[in-house]
Amino acid sequence: MVTCPARWATTNASHCEGDLCGRPATETLGDVDLCAHHYSRALDWFYRRRIETPERIQREIEAAQLRAAHRARLIAEARSIVYAVHRPADSLIKIGTTTRYRQRMSALRAEHGELRLFLAMPGGRTEETAAHGRFAALRVEGEWFRPERPLLWWILRMRGAHSYPETRLPKAVPLREIRVMMRPSSDP
Numbered sequence: 001m002v003t004c005p006a007r008w009a010t011t012n013a014s015h016c017e018g019d020l021c022g023r024p025a026t027e028t029l030g031d032v033d034l035c036a037h038h039y040s041r042a043l044d045w046f047y048r049r050r051i052e053t054p055e056r057i058q059r060e061i062e063a064a065q066l067r068a069a070h071r072a073r074l075i076a077e078a079r080s081i082v083y084a085v086h087r088p089a090d091s092l093i094k095i096g097t098t099t100r101y102r103q104r105m106s107a108l109r110a111e112h113g114e115l116r117l118f119l120a121m122p123g124g125r126t127e128e129t130a131a132h133g134r135f136a137a138l139r140v141e142g143e144w145f146r147p148e149r150p151l152l153w154w155i156l157r158m159r160g161a162h163s164y165p166e167t168r169l170p171k172a173v174p175l176r177e178i179r180v181m182m183r184p185s186s187d188p
Contacts, residue, residue, distance in 0.1 A: 004035035082123035082131065084155050085115040086173075091181075092144040093118065093151060095135070097128040101170050117172045119155045152182050 004021040011017045025033035029042050080099045085108065087094065094115075098104040101120070109115055121127075134154070138145040145151055155178060 002033045004038055005032065006034060006038040080122070080124040081120050081170075082127045083117060083121075083170075084119035086118050086147065087112050087144075088114055088116065091147050092140055093147050093155075094143050095128060095131045095145065096143050097124055116177075117170055118178055119158055120170045120172055121158050121161075147181055149182055152178055 002025040004023045004025045006021045008015045008017055008019050008021060015021075021035055021038060023035035023037070026036050027034050027039035029039055034042065080097060081101060082095070082097050083101070083104075085094050085096075085105070086092075089112070094108070096104070105115065105117075131154070132139070132143065135145050135151050138148055138151055140146060156175065159172065159175060159178075
């Protein structure tokens with residue numbers, strides 16, 4: 001039989017302060033088995049403490065957590081992004097990652113000509129590698145992929161998931177331009 005491991009806080013005729021309770025444990029709180037008396041005392045303490053926490057403090061805690069999450073997201077965005085650029089000359093899409101977007105785009109434009117940004121999202125090599133693996137069947141060469149529906153749908157979903165009002169991410173082309181590419185061709 002499991003007994004209550006709580007210690008008495010007061011003395012009475014049946015026990016002294018600090019003695020182990022020793023009553024049969026009938027309730028479980030977390031990973032501790034307690035008697036009904038100490039279980040009730042623990043819950044009273046918990047709820048009284050939650051109710052006594054001023055609403056203002058709770059709001060301040062939540063606001064601080066939101067600010068910290070926002071700051072962490074901006075730092076992550078500043079460090080590294082995963083991008084998808086479209087090359088109109090042959091309609092291929094490159095999925096890459098960089099920590100210096102402007103310099104990377106300048107180098108790519110010097111090598112490949114006109115490029116249009118379809119997607120920029122926080123991420124690094126892990127996310128880039130996952131995208132490359134996901135669209136391996138569409139790979140033409142290196143990091144360049146055919147612009148087929150699965151890839152374009154993924155870009156649209158990622159754009160929706162990573163659209164923040166206050167962002168340091170580069171501005172991408174309007175979504176309608178990507179949707180136009182998804183329409184079936186009318187050529188025979």
